[in-house]
Amino acid sequence: MTADVARRSSIATRETVVLVTALGGIYIVSQFLRNSVGVIAPNLASELGLSAKEVGLLASVFFFAFAAAQIPLGVALDRYGPRRCMLVCAGVAIAGTLMFAFATSPFWLIAARVLMGIGSSCYLMAPLALYARRYPPDSFATMVGLQMGLGTLGTLLATAPFAFAVDLVGWRVSYVVVAALVLLAAFAVAVVVRDDKSDRGVAHETLRASLRGTLEAVRVPSFWPVFALQLASYSSFVVVVGLWGGPYLTHIYGYSLTERGNMLFVAVVAQIIGSFLWGPSDRLFNSYKVPVLTGQLLTATALGLAALVGVLPKAALVLWFVAIGLFPAVVTVLIAHGKSLFPTQLVGRGMTLMNIGTMGGVFVSQTVTGFIIDLFPIVNGGYALNAYRAVFGFQAVFILLMCLIYLFSRDPRRNPRDWG
Incomplete structure (x- = not known):
């Protein structure tokens, strides 16, 4: 390697580190917003008199708004580029976070969560669209792992650190601080991310043509089998860590x-580690489907175990939360599988359509499980053990059904001719 080549390589490495840090930073804040209800759910229920259905709706409406924003977001990413999308969404996220901080009724809490969902809707897809166009396909799954691994720090902050902050200054002041952090992260994106013509593959495409491209993305072979598993993949983590894990620990174990x-913190650390471990596994196995199915079936097994046993010994409980973080992190490879199906000009729209499955699945899981829990009577001021067992069993069956559909997808890693 010549000195000039080494210098250019060093500069490219530094630029990548700075870029990933900035994009990961704003994703950290959005991840916090989506998962922060889990820790304070009992507090909100007590302070505002929320039922289990309302708590489930409060958590899940974020993901409904997030999913609903994906189609216009996909068009915007391909027309205007990731940078503009991220800066506009930051303003919406800040407004939603401040509204949540000052809300005095369930209506305003839910409205605030809608704005948070819309405002956070681009902070995975915009970076991934950028990576897809600036980096080679072989490194994409690794870049996804880096982005999600860094972003999961936001979920980590929504556990023990958030609990500490709520205990110290209350949840309302905590959200005001988070709004300020969104502003700071957006400033970092504005400074670091520069517009590049390659980031806007269809900048001169008409709106009608852009929408037609969305329909083309849906018709890509294997779109629906991969989309199906997206419904169950991420939701398996969020339904526990982002919603019912906190109440489960309080009502069943007295935490x-x-x-x-602290216990939710364990699960998030496991997911961060899992994101980095699963990231390059598609290259290790020369397959997307092998690691994805392995991780999903292990997740279903962990959830099925909790559904059957109900109450785990304390040591086993820690290991269970590790499993709930580690195994669903294979979603990084599932995202890479989805991206591999689309030609370059459809990457933004294709990945955001896949993300409708990811976030829409969370909305379905959290909403349905809220109704499931309300089917059972309250026991000693908390939700019944059998209610939680039903929730875990529902999610395990959900995963298994979606895995059956996913089996019919094509695997571009096994057959290079299948690359989009």
Whole structure:
């Protein structure tokens, strides 16, 4: 390697580190927003008199709004580029976060979560669209792992650190601080991410043609089998860590705010580690489907175990939360599988359509499980053990059904001719 080549390589490496840090930073904040209800769910229910259905709706409406934004977001990513999309969404996220901080009724809490969902809707897809156009296909799954691994720090902050902050200054002041952090992260994106012509593959395409491209993306072979598993993949993590894990620990094990925050912290650390471990596994196995199915079936097994046993010994409980973080992190490879199906000009729209499955699946899981829990009577001021067992069993069956559909997808890693 000549000195000039080494210098250019060093500069490219530094630019990548700075870029990933900035994009990961704003994704951290959006991840916090989507998962922060889990720790304070018992507090919100007590303070505002929310039922289980309302708690489930409060958590899930974020993901409904997030999913609903994906089609216009996909068009915008391909027409205007990731940078503009991220800056506009930051303004919406800040407004939603401040509204949540000052909300005094379930209506305003839910409205705020809608704005948070819309505002956070681009902070995975916009970076991934950027990576897809600036980096070679072989490194994409690794870039996804880096982005999701860094972003999961936001989920980590929504556990023990958030519980500590709520105990110290309350949840309302905590959200005001988060709004300020969104502003700071958006400033970093504005400075670091520069517009590049390659980031806007269809900048001169008409709106009608852009929407037609969305329909083309849906018709790509294997779109629906991969989309089906997207419904169950990420939702398996969020339905526990982002919603019912906190109440489960409080009602069944008697954990305090700090204790449940610490246990959820364990699951998030496991997911961060899992994101980095699963990221390059598609290259290791020369397959997307092998690691994806392995991770999903292990997740279903963990959830099925909790559904059957109900109450786990304390040591086993820790390992269970590790499993709930580690195994669903294979979603990084599933995202890469989805991206591999689309030609370059449809990458933005294709990935955002896939993300409708990811976030729409969370909305379905959290909403349905809220109704499931309300089917059971309250026991000693908390939700019944059998209610939680039903929730875990529902999610395990959901995963298995979607895995059956996913089996019919094509695997571009096994057959290079299948690359989009």
